[in-house]
Ligand SMILES: [Zn+2]
């Protein structure tokens with residue numbers, strides 16, 4: 001079984017997990033072009049991918065999803081709430097604010113046109129609700145620990161994709177095939193058995209994955225984007241051979257760093273990201289020491305230093321770290337990590 005981390009961090013996440021017979025892509029958080037480039041660099045054949053699995057709908061996990069799934073014509077596995085939220089994100093909005101609606105009404109009155117405007121609420125209360133809906137909606141494409149960027153909501157490769165079906169041009173949420181799973185319920189793709197588990201994070205229905213190759217009896221897990229380590233995650237991460245685990249920020253660097261206060265609060269919250277300290281605490285207290293490799297991922301570029309994350313995890317592993325087990329690696333944002341094969 002093999003894990004190839006193509007990218008990890010708030011600018012994009014994607015990992016190939018492959019058994020002898022099945023190849024899966026976990027998240028597609030870079031542009032389609034960049035994902036294909038990184039697969040080529042890492043020696044992974046995109047045409048051999050069987051499916052894409054999505055952990056949650058944040059931009060750094062889905063940026064290239066639609067274009068890649070259409071180009072490769074492979075199914076996308078995700079939960080229904082995640083799919084619904086993603087469709088909402090990529091579908092152009094037609095709702096207007098109450099202020100704009102009033103302006104338009106005024107303009108229409110002045111020109112003598114009919115005051116009734118289709119699709120716009122006529123009474124103030126309904127219009128008010130529409131505004132509340134717009135204003136209170138959190139920035140849905142908020143990168144996991146950075147500043148929101150609406151411009152990034154569309155894969156830059158999208159327009160250049162000539163192989164897309166006409167349906168995709170009409171419907172930005174078009175995917176060749178969608179399969180729903182439920183966290184806590186095991187399912188299989190080829191000879192890989194997948195157990196999704198719920199993680200505490202500010203998305204519609206976020207999850208991590210345990211993936212087991214039945215033919216090889218190897219287990220790999222992906223656990224990033226979680227505010228803390230709840231009991232269900234701690235127990236999901238038992239008997240894992242290769243563990244991709246978040247080590248997002250150094251608490252002091254985050255505290256003194258450049259992020260606005262509200263973003264700092266979000267990262268630190270119970271639905272934010274694991275600090276080096278929280279990851280070390282898990283590794284020292286709850287981790288069973290079974291992994292051959294622990295890959296630290298989703299490191300913040302602004303609020304962490306790779307050496308700090310590594311030192312913190314290695315210190316927590318202590319004397320359990322040997323040449324044969326508990327080796328700690330760092331996933332990169334800018335380049336793929338060499339494939340880890342067991
Ligand atoms: Zn993320």
Ligand SMILES: [Zn+2]
Nearest residue numbers: 058144201225
């Ligand atoms: Zn996230």
